[in-house]
Amino acid sequence: MSADVPALNVDDLSVDIRGVTVLDHVSLALSPGEALGLVGESGCGKSMTALAILGLLPRGARIGGGSVRLRGQELLGASEDVLCKVRGGAIGMIFQEPGACLDPVMRIGRQIGESLRLHRGLTGAAQDAELRKLLLEVGLNETDRVARAYAHELSGGMQQRAMIAMALAGEPVVLIADEPTTALDARIASQILDLLDQLRRERGLALLLISHDLAVIGGRCDRVIVMYAGRAVEAAPAAQVFTDARHPYTAALIAASPGIAGVAPKTPLRDIPGQLPAPGGASDGCAFAERCTLARPACVKRTPRWSTLETGRGARCLQYEEGW
Amino acid sequence: MLEVTELHKMYRGRGPGGAPFAAVDRVSFRIQAGETLGLVGESGCGKSTLSRCLMRLVEPSSGQVTFDGVDVRALGKRALRAFRRRMQIVHQDPYSSLDPLLRIDRVLAAPLRHVLGLDAAATEKRMLSLLEEVGLNASHRLAYPHELSGGQRQRVAIARALSLNPEFIIADEPTSALDVSIQAQVLNLLLRLQRDHGLAMLFISHDISLVAHMSDRIAVMQSGQFVESAAAADIVERAQHPYTRTLLAARPHRPQQHAKP
Amino acid sequence: MSTPPPTRRASLWRRVATNAKVRYSSLLILVLVLLTVGAGWVSPHPYDQLEAAASFAAPDGNYLLGGDALGRDVLSRTLYGGRMSLAVGLLATLVAVLFGVPLGAFAGYIGGKVDWLISRAIDLLLPFPVILLAIVTKMVLGDGLLSVVLALSLVLTPFFARMARAKALSVAQLPFIEAAQGSGLGSGRIMVMHVLPHCFQPVLIMAALSVAFAILAEASLSFLGLGLPPPAPSWGGDLQASMSAFQLAPWTVLAPGFAITLAVLAFNFLGDGLRDAFDIGERFL
16 A cells, blocks of 8 residues: 555545535545644534544534545445444544543453454464563553553543553554543543654554643644634644634634734733534624624625645635625 | 741641641741732642641641731631631632622622621722722622622632732732733733732732732742742742742743753 | 534433323323312212222222222222322432432532531431331321321432432532632522522423432331221222222222322333433432
8 A cells, every 4th residue: 555545535524414515515625644633612513523533423423525535445334243343443433531431341452352352353472472462552551450450540641551552453544533632631631642653654654633722732733624613714734823823713823822923921822702603603704704804794604615825725714705 | 927837737638547747847938918929839739738827728837927027827716717807818719709699699698788787888889899800890790600600700819819808919820821912901900909908918829920920029938848938039030949940940941041040 | 622512402302202101291290289189079989988898899980990998988098098109209209309319419529527527427327228218207197198298208308318419419519610719709609599409400300300209108108907997998908908808899999099009100201311311320319
């Protein structure tokens, strides 16, 4: 598999829940060894994107269109059998609250062992050996103690490492991490992100990192996609998104984040007036228009389309379209 | 204005054979009017316990807390209740810092009527001016907490804290549960109110970037102790203590900034 | 990042009002109450009118549900008997709520020695079987409504107190209580403004279920002769008096038995429906 065949391709994915659009023509592409960050605030649809990729949408949710291809294989509409093999197998996923995602009454070793058995058919001594290897790989060096422990006996950071081990057990090609460090202290969070980086390089994983924290994404990812109200509004290499944001929302988000705004202490941040939109709130026109400093009357009526600005950069804003 | 000397809080250890431990271990500091002391530390370091000890919502084991010359620990129950008006807390969780069964106007009116003793007309007037000051409009007072967003609830909590004309505000992770764009609104609000009212503030957070942004001075807390305490700029650029350095190094950073102090 | 907001208040009451169990049981209870309270108008005969000829008479046009051992109209006796049962059930529950809930909430909120004292008092009262208490109250207060109500209240109060205490304990941890204390509001006001309203939902459910329990308990007490003495009509008393005649005149047993069952079921379903609507998972009784 050559390095420039995307591991994961999402094209024009749309999802609606009981008639309310929660994802609107979202596209992304992940190559092996690459880290893509998906960033946005509550209700922007970033978690929903991950769930749609895995076919784990909540009840009442419907795929409105688009395609999700894993190494060329279409996942939307695939049978439950195929999807079950993919989940935890070719696509691994880790979540925000590792404590809540680990079975409280099963020892860690058994849980990871389950995954090894399911996805790689390993049992007995072979399973044990591989389990040991995985635990060491994620930095849980006391392999015996951890394997015998229950979830609540481990710290938050260790629980997250165990979850990563479980995800790795299926030999994934793609790893989706949904807010993996939000519930952790800064130091532990930093270690976990370092671990993900390391695994990405050593295993050639494609990493989809989802977070509300632009600073986390910017620091750890090669490329960034910013989402707002169910739509992707900007895509850019991480290095450029901070210095040269092309979408007003991205710029506003940067200016509003104390860590990266570059403002002197105790001076007001540039805040974004108004509220976050309710899901499906804006179907026509630009969802950000009512809070945007560059907005013009046309913004409320015309829905902006995706404009490709350079290779690898794009934004969804009327200012880049004709007739602005 | 606020002077804390050797504040100490012991708790019994958890589980069988658990040794007693100090949640707050002989901490001393000072805050002047108009000044913000930022308190940063990871979860479990004792920063919340410290803030509760200041207001005697939790009784300290030993040490002295002097506010505007008054020895807070020596106050009797009634005097303490009257004194509490001068120090207010804004909590982290906007979802449980307001009683879900009470309408906003009742929440705001309670301290006005029962602590300040205002009559109905004066209460209404003050409530409306408080709402305006925190950027909410009058119709919000008829809402229940669940009808408001997280940012709006936090504003109500701030309005409630302000209603008693305090001189000192403790902001305990006031924006941790809010989205970035809303967080900026609330932080700007706190800064503005501090300027307008000359408030002293203790700003508590686990996020050192946030603390650095909001504070004049920073105290770094670990296991109940202040491991380092200095002016904000000094902490960020010339941190001495290794723990402070690791906290600074753990900040998520922009891609081109690789060297961290 | 942000957690979803809790349920809307208006829709909560709508859920209660549209819940099938709540609707049907409320209707049934209303009918029962109207029939028994209005027994004076509805009942075809007075409950103590004896007619030797009608002894164990089968149901006919005159005595719709037949006659009992002493020739009294079973229907009328059942209607009048309902007064006693419902009155005892509602009164005992009311007393238990009025005493138990504030006591328990106070204990839970204040904590410390006061809590310890009240909890021990509750613990002391809990193990007493209702029959034993009924005998004691009967000895002390003599026959009559008061002794039965008192006995049942003593049985029920600890349950309400314990539940209110648990609820107060959980509410006392929440930040808005701390904020209220920080504002300088006194304990009394915090209890009235914050703690007691949070007890409302579980208390309501428990109250419905305890009326059911009290009705059944009263019937049992009357059955054992510890309730109102004859000729006062009561479901349990009539049941007891007619037990031996079951083969001969089953209606004398079925009528009061059925009435007890109906009333208990109605209140149980009400409590169940309320619990569904309020979405509370725990069981209290």
